[in-house]
Amino acid sequence: MSKKSDLLGGSLLVACAVAVLLLLLVPSGAEGLSSVIPVRAGVAVASTWSNTQGKIYVAINAGGALPDVTLYSLNPDGSGKTRLFDFHNHPEDQKGGIWDLRAAKDGQIYFASNNAYLFTPASRNLFRIAADGSWYDQITPGPNSGRWNQPCPCGTVTGTVLDSLGSPWSGRPVFLEGKDMVYSGADGRFRFDNVPTGTRWILAYRSMGEDVFDSQAISVQAGQTTNVALTPNNNVRMEFSRPVPFGNRVYHIFWPYTIQWTTADFAAPVKVYEGSGGSCPNLPSVDGFDVAPATGRLAIANYEAGCGTGDTSHQGIYLADKDGHGLRLLVDMMGDSSWCGVGDLSWSPDESKLAVKACYNWYTYLLVYDAGNGKLLSSIYFNDTHYTIYNVDLHGWSPDGKWLLYSFWLNDMANGTLAKVPVKSDGRLDPNGAVALLANTNITGATWGTLESSLSQRNLYLPFVVK
Numbered sequence: 001m002s003k004k005s006d007l008l009g010g011s012l013l014v015a016c017a018v019a020v021l022l023l024l025l026v027p028s029g030a031e032g033l034s035s036v037i038p039v040r041a042g043v044a045v046a047s048t049w050s051n052t053q054g055k056i057y058v059a060i061n062a063g064g065a066l067p068d069v070t071l072y073s074l075n076p077d078g079s080g081k082t083r084l085f086d087f088h089n090h091p092e093d094q095k096g097g098i099w100d101l102r103a104a105k106d107g108q109i110y111f112a113s114n115n116a117y118l119f120t121p122a123s124r125n126l127f128r129i130a131a132d133g134s135w136y137d138q139i140t141p142g143p144n145s146g147r148w149n150q151p152c153p154c155g156t157v158t159g160t161v162l163d164s165l166g167s168p169w170s171g172r173p174v175f176l177e178g179k180d181m182v183y184s185g186a187d188g189r190f191r192f193d194n195v196p197t198g199t200r201w202i203l204a205y206r207s208m209g210e211d212v213f214d215s216q217a218i219s220v221q222a223g224q225t226t227n228v229a230l231t232p233n234n235n236v237r238m239e240f241s242r243p244v245p246f247g248n249r250v251y252h253i254f255w256p257y258t259i260q261w262t263t264a265d266f267a268a269p270v271k272v273y274e275g276s277g278g279s280c281p282n283l284p285s286v287d288g289f290d291v292a293p294a295t296g297r298l299a300i301a302n303y304e305a306g307c308g309t310g311d312t313s314h315q316g317i318y319l320a321d322k323d324g325h326g327l328r329l330l331v332d333m334m335g336d337s338s339w340c341g342v343g344d345l346s347w348s349p350d351e352s353k354l355a356v357k358a359c360y361n362w363y364t365y366l367l368v369y370d371a372g373n374g375k376l377l378s379s380i381y382f383n384d385t386h387y388t389i390y391n392v393d394l395h396g397w398s399p400d401g402k403w404l405l406y407s408f409w410l411n412d413m414a415n416g417t418l419a420k421v422p423v424k425s426d427g428r429l430d431p432n433g434a435v436a437l438l439a440n441t442n443i444t445g446a447t448w449g450t451l452e453s454s455l456s457q458r459n460l461y462l463p464f465v466v467k
Contacts, residue, residue: 103449296322377427
């Protein structure tokens, strides 16, 4: 399956606002390009659909210096665009990105966001909202993350910011979850009064806007003073991304090397996979992963050798059980130098197939593999090398397993397109049936799911929104 002639047996795919341009290759084994065949694919084409197809959720950025993203729902044909959620009512940060969308069957949508990131030690945290937008909840980095204006009982937090030599450092910004920022004084000291009790993160930054910081988790006790020393150094901020719910677990990437799971109330995280960093220590070694919907099996993309320096053990797609045991290689990308990266992975609803976004010969592909034996079932690719694994995103399967949802942009993120392509029962992709759902839009995430109607029974809110 790793030979070029096998991989290039599929069709080329590139879509624009209202058209999909298909370039068909000479049948398997040939290298040259054949004729160009234009195919029309309408935006929001009317079609019949049932509840088995559920809803499509798409995050769209309004633009500007900071992400200001709104989440919408769509019918599977692209019609019925409805606003669901944004951060505009947040008491401390009225903007935020929405990435890594994932719909769960229990009426919740999970995503990662940088909303209010200055008040936590992580640059991106995990969130969940109701599928109708009626409530929202922050999961990481802890159960008290970002709680503002909570009633007492309260305690006091004091401390000192120190430089690398251990001397007091004045004028450094200090954040305590649930409180507004303060600056260290001439003696390096700071103080927070009326701090609600519980476990909270406290951070001191070298300078505002920098990722050089020191953070600690502290326990605030009623009527007591908690003292802490902070030395902003060269730590890289934490990042939680790609949440995937499974039962009571919320799997995610703890950037850049670890896949772990926690619960919605942020129980102690459990590590299930960790890359070594390979020979590219500044690149992530977990490029993508997914959790099988019924069994919880893990599919992991690890391309640590993406810099081409010879890592012989971490370049491919792996499978493991839900606890990370029994790791085995499904697709070996080390044996073919034409591979140039791998990213998004998505299990089919019946767990028989695995959809993959990858780079091969500097073209970006959407591929479908047999999840049992790793056989390549189908492939389509974008016919311009300017489409890369960074401006093409695979968003997963429809609930009935008959479509793959994806998006892409070229030259300008504001000109993105959300599209879907049919998948036949044998795993073959049908580029002739590709449909553009949204066009000329800055798409930051999308997902597709069938949802249960139990939303009215839930009463969870973002911890730092006072009700």
